[in-house]
Amino acid sequence: MSRSHFGLVLALLWLAWFAGCAPKSPHLLETSTQIAPFLKQVSGPLPKTQEKRLYADFLARYYRPWQLDELDTTAETASWAVRHYAGKALFAENRRPLPKARFDAWVENADYEAFNTLKRHAIVVHPTSLRLFPTRRPIFYDPSLPGEGYPFDYNQNSAIKACTPLIVSHLSRDGGWAFVQSPFALGWLPVRDIAFVSEKQIETIMRLPKLAVLKEYIPVYDGRQNFLFYAKMATLFPWAGEEEGFYKILVPQKEGGSLSLSRSLLPKAWASAMPLEMKRENVGRVASQLLGEPYGWGGMAEDRDCSAMTRDFFAPFGIWLPRNSKAQAKAGKAIDLQTLSAKEKERIILKEAVPFRTLLYLPGHIMLYVGKQEGRAYAMHNIWGIRTGNGGRYIVGKAVITDLWLGENLPEADKASLLIERIRSMNIVVEF
Structure with missing residues (x-):
């Protein structure tokens, strides 16, 4: 054996011995995505009686905004975020302190003095975000602190799905935002993401059975197969019939400021009748x-x-x-x-x-x-x-x-x- 080969063998033996004797790094975080x-x-x-009772309660809560004549809260409660964040050290998307003038402009645009003056029923026409202030801009605490900065945007109240029922309190001063009560939260939505609904449309939507989307992030189209939006799992659609391999659904679209219901198709593999x-x-x-x-x-x-x-x-x-x-x-x-x-x-x-x-x-x-x-x-x-x-x-x-x-x-x-x-x-x- 040549000297070079001998040296290589010794090196391999040494590495094998060291690997066998060296302490192993423990698998520190045991997580799984397998259900x-x-x-x-x-x-x-x-039991069917319990399933029926729970579903009736679900629908009553889901459609509650359409059963109200006005938001069932006060202007003081609706504007809690103004008092909560006023005077706090806030940061903007550039990791610099949020200018006070910008914050004050948001508050002025919110126009809470107009609370409950519009009182109109509406619907979400495509997925959007419910905000605490009428702006898409974020609010952060000091990003240099642990657990702060992105993704903890404190202006973000909740994502909200297409077809969600709403009642609108009033619009922002600039007309670009609507303060709404959804089935589960209050907040600001861009006016372009909602449509006002008629009593007849409400009756139609509430009367039809519901389908729940069971696949994450599916494409939704109008009746002419024009793309509208992506729907996440647990999005609910009015169910208007069936044809081979597909459910017929009503999807929301906006004409002017009002709702237009379009018939579309949803593959049966992507959804199921409620309650599952x-x-x-x-x-x-x-x-x-x-x-x-x-x-x-x-x-x-x-x-x-x-x-x-x-x-x-x-x-x-x-x-x-x-x-x-x-x-x-x-x-x-x-x-x-x-x-x-x-x-x-x-x-x-x-x-x-x-x-x-x-x-x-x-x-x-x-x-x-x-x-x-x-x-x-x-x-x-x-x-x-x-x-x-x-x-x-x-x-x-x-x-x-x-x-x-x-x-x-x-x-x-x-x-x-x-x-x-x-x-x-x-x-x-x-x-x-």
């Missing part, structure tokens, strides 16, 4: 569309945050949830866990929680319990990140399945901030 291992823990379908039966294959079908989606604070970039994910999980089954996590934690039967140790919390969750029907709440975050594996409780949730000991974040940034001890092996993790440590309650949204 299949948990589907065997899905309970049987709901809450059985194993349907639970898997819905959950698999939500998993892996990037985290989107308040619906930023048309992605979901934690409470939007849980809301859209339950919606196709005809089960209503409020928009924010704190309100969702009060749905159904709530069980207080905050005085218990981490191990006691998990013990009760494993004993009492019903997979795919139970929410786990901690301040600022909510998760869907999906069952257990090897003695641990697992949840499906859209999460931004794990808090670290230095006040920073280890970014997850998407919808995943994890146990409740996520980050326990992460050396820099703040152990007091693990999910299990911070859980305050669980609530069984749907009981038998």
Whole structure:
């Protein structure tokens, strides 16, 4: 053997020995986007009487804006964001302090003195964003701080889907924005994204059965196959009939300032009649569309945050949830866990929680319990990140399945901030 070959062999042997003896880096964050291992823990379908009752409640809440003669709140409540953010150190999209003159102009344009003077029913004609101030510009806290900056735009209230019913309070001074009450939140929408509806159109839409989109981000066309918008899962359409392989649906379009209903087709593989039966294959079908989606604070970039994910999980089954996590934690039967140790919390969750029907709440975050594996409780949730000991974040940034001890092996993790440590309650949204 030549000297060069001998040296190469020695080097390879040394590398093999070193690799075998060197400490292995632990797999620090165990996350998954595979729902299949948990589907065997899905309970049987709901009794038809309960399914019918829940769906009736869903429709009543969904169509509530069209049952109102005016917004059922006050100008003071509607303008809370003005008082909340006034005087705070705010930052703009360029990471520089937000000019006070810009903020003041937004407030003046909002014209809350005109609150509840228009009082007209409307509908969302394509997906958009509900804003706290009448502007698309963002509001950030200091982007140099952990957990601040993009995507945490505090002007973003919620994403809002096409076909969503509205009642309009008034328009901004410049006429470009409408202050609205949707089924789940108040805020500002661009006037170009809404259309005013007649009482006859309301009657038609409410009378027809509903289809829920079960596939993420599908293209929607008008009756002449002109593209209109992309619809996310849990978008609802009025169902006007069927033909081979397709549902006939009504889609909203705008003519002038008013609604025009266009007939279109939706592949049957992309949607289902509501309420969807809450059985194993349907639970898997819905959950698999939500998993892996990037985290989107308040619906930023048309992605979901934690409470939007849980809301859209339950919606196709005809089960209503409020928009924010704190309100969702009060749905159904709530069980207080905050005085218990981490191990006691998990013990009760494993004993009492019903997979795919139970929410786990901690301040600022909510998760869907999906069952257990090897003695641990697992949840499906859209999460931004794990808090670290230095006040920073280890970014997850998407919808995943994890146990409740996520980050326990992460050396820099703040152990007091693990999910299990911070859980305050669980609530069984749907009981038998």
